[in-house]
Amino acid sequence: MMKTHRPRPPGFSLVEVLAAVTIIGIVTFLAIPNIVQIKKDGEDGLARARADALNVAVAAYFQAVGPEAAATAWAAADNDDRYDLLAPYLAFAPATLADYMPGGYSVVFDASQPHRVKATLLGPDTTSIAY
Numbered sequence: 299m300m301k302t303h304r305p306r307p308p309g310f311s312l313v314e315v316l317a318a319v320t321i322i323g324i325v326t327f328l329a330i331p332n333i334v335q336i337k338k339d340g341e342d343g344l345a346r347a348r349a350d351a352l353n354v355a356v357a358a359y360f361q362a363v364g365p366e367a368a369a370t371a372w373a374a375a376d377n378d379d380r381y382d383l384l385a386p387y388l389a390f391a392p393a394t395l396a397d398y399m400p401g402g403y404s405v406v407f408d409a410s411q412p413h414r415v416k417a418t419l420l421g422p423d424t425t426s427i428a429y
Contacts, residue, residue, distance in 0.1 A: 342421075345403040346429040349419040352398075352405060355387035356415045362387070373409050380407045403427075 310318075360368040371383060381395035392398055399405060402422030407415060419427045 341400045341403070342427075344400050345419060345421075346427070348399055349405055349417045349429055351388060352381075352384060352407075352417045353415075355384040356407075356417070358387040359384055360415075372407075372415065375409075377405075377407055380409075 363371070372380060375383060378395055381398070385391040388398075390398075395405060404420045404424075405417045406420065407417055409415075419429055421427045
């Protein structure tokens with residue numbers, strides 16, 4: 299008597315599915331730290347570029363208004379009001395300074411020397427960042 303073999307039904311075996319899931323898990327495990335670092339580097343670069351843009355806007359403001367009038371207005375304003383003074387000189391200027399900077403980053407303007415104003419960039423951990 300001859301045995302007849304039934305054809306295998308189409309599909310994947312449990313071992314094949316587990317192997318595929320394991321490979322996908324390993325690739326994901328290796329890729330996630332790189333993606334997180336790329337995102338952090340991108341936000342850091344954006345924060346530095348925006349701080350530079352604020353410094354250019356400060357120079358444009360002082361030149362447009364005049365050094366004496368600008369220094370007087372600058373000294374009388376707080377950090378958020380200083381941003382309001384600079385907003386017309388920025389290509390992209392949302393309503394507040396917090397909206398202008400990427401999440402976690404902030405900028406502080408020094409009022410002690412109005413003729414040498416440079417924005418201080420603070421990172422998410424509130425440490426000063428050189429740019």
